[in-house]
Amino acid sequence: MQRGFISYGRQEVTDDDVQAVVAALKSRFITQGPVIEEFEQNIAQKCTAEYAVAVNSATSALHIACIALGLRKGGRIWTSPISFVASANCGIYCGAEVDFVDIDSKSGLIDISLLEAKLENARKCGKLPDILIPVHLGGCSCDMKSIKELSNRYGFHIVEDASHAIGGYYEGSPIGSCIYSDICVFSFHPVKIITTGEGGAALTNNIWLAERMKMYRSHGITRDRSLMTGDNPPEWAYEQHELGFNYRMTEINAALGNSQLKRLDEIVAERRRLRDIYAQRIERISRVSMVAGETSKESSVHLGAILIDKSCSETQRKVFRTLRGLDIGVQIHYIPIHTQPYFQRLGFRLGDFPVSEEYSLSTLSLPLYPGLKEEEQEYVIQSLETAIKEL
Numbered sequence: 324m325q326r327g328f329i330s331y332g333r334q335e336v337t338d339d340d341v342q343a344v345v346a347a348l349k350s351r352f353i354t355q356g357p358v359i360e361e362f363e364q365n366i367a368q369k370c371t372a373e374y375a376v377a378v379n380s381a382t383s384a385l386h387i388a389c390i391a392l393g394l395r396k397g398g399r400i401w402t403s404p405i406s407f408v409a410s411a412n413c414g415i416y417c418g419a420e421v422d423f424v425d426i427d428s429k430s431g432l433i434d435i436s437l438l439e440a441k442l443e444n445a446r447k448c449g450k451l452p453d454i455l456i457p458v459h460l461g462g463c464s465c466d467m468k469s470i471k472e473l474s475n476r477y478g479f480h481i482v483e484d485a486s487h488a489i490g491g492y493y494e495g496s497p498i499g500s501c502i503y504s505d506i507c508v509f510s511f512h513p514v515k516i517i518t519t520g521e522g523g524a525a526l527t528n529n530i531w532l533a534e535r536m537k538m539y540r541s542h543g544i545t546r547d548r549s550l551m552t553g554d555n556p557p558e559w560a561y562e563q564h565e566l567g568f569n570y571r572m573t574e575i576n577a578a579l580g581n582s583q584l585k586r587l588d589e590i591v592a593e594r595r596r597l598r599d600i601y602a603q604r605i606e607r608i609s610r611v612s613m614v615a616g617e618t619s620k621e622s623s624v625h626l627g628a629i630l631i632d633k634s635c636s637e638t639q640r641k642v643f644r645t646l647r648g649l650d651i652g653v654q655i656h657y658i659p660i661h662t663q664p665y666f667q668r669l670g671f672r673l674g675d676f677p678v679s680e681e682y683s684l685s686t687l688s689l690p691l692y693p694g695l696k697e698e699e700q701e702y703v704i705q706s707l708e709t710a711i712k713e714l
């Protein structure tokens with residue numbers, strides 16, 4: 324049978340999505356119009372947050388979140404090594420120093436006891452972080468209650484990198500509700516849960532942060548007359564108060580996002596259904612298990628990630644090669660950020676975060692997205708079984 328390449332993730336675009344985009348294209352505004360505001364209201368409402376600021380990527384959202392929280396040169400952020408590089412780069416954009424906290428080997432999420440120990444140590448040398456960026460790997464929330472407790476004790480801000488996690492929950496509340504954080508960031512890249520093409524959003528319950536982020540999204544400019552410094556400013560006045568960027572999302576992207584957002588619950592339910600099939604079948608394959616967070620009932624299930632017991636350092640590579648040879652687009656999430664050449668130049672070394680390094684050499688993400696056919700998933704499972712047997 325002609326099957327073609329099965330990628331690990333991909334967008335699902337329906338006829339309704341296409342119509343929504345066409346309508347936006349034919350409307351009077353294709354950027355800075357009403358659809359973006361509607362999208363922001365819809366995301367905020369869906370996640371039970373007060374405010375949402377939509378931007379052109381999660382990377383931009385992380386950047387303006389850090390700036391709005393006052394991160395500057397000489398500041399410090401901490402995040403997880405098992406994430407996409409953007410989780411760390413946002414700090415560097417601000418001139419801050421980046422450091423990492425190692426993960427729990429089973430869930431791939433930031434290890435709370437290591438975090439606590441590192442904070443205690445940092446307090447002693449006066450090097451506490453300004454912002455912690457916990458990453459909800461695969462759509463499973465980090466232990467936000469404990470993180471919030473530590474932030475009260477050690478006085479750092481919290482920006483959730485929930486790029487994988489829209490539609491997920493934490494202890495009954497939607498991820499994005501910001502109950503335990505200052506800001507929560509989503510990505511709408513096509514492999515993520517819902518897409519706007521490229522796009523992201525930053526959610527918060529703090530009006531001041533929301534307004535700051537809106538200003539930084541658009542050149543640091545305000546058109547709010549009540550904020551202007553000049554006496555009796557003319558009708559056309561705008562004032563640049565800070566150095567901002569053009570991180571705006573277009574109406575076209577927002578229209579796609581609005582249409583996709585309507586299906587969020589359906590999309591997550593389908594992801595969980597596919598995950599459950601993997602979990603059930605994989606239980607019977609020796610030497611492999613699902614990543615712990617992926618099996619959580621509250622996860623949005625972004626990755627379909629498994630862990631492979633190693634017999635030698637080549638195990639993961641052999642399975643990867645076999646599956647790729649069969650046109651199955653398995654992926655590694657992630658290569659630890661601190662091992663990237665750029666971060667090595669900043670002084671990080673192999674061995675700095677051993678659990679992350681070990682995790683990265685044991686994990687594999689299986690194809691998982693709405694639209695993955697039953698026979699395709701069956702083919703993935705059987706191919707994995709064969710690949711493990713061949714080891």
Ligand SMILES: *Cc1c(COP(=O)(O)O)cnc(C)c1O
Pocket residue numbers: 379380381382383406407409410458484486487509510511512521522523
């Ligand atoms: C995808 C991703 C990002 C960046 O998202 P973009 O929208 O592509 O900028 C950041 N962090 C994590 C964990 C991601 O998976």
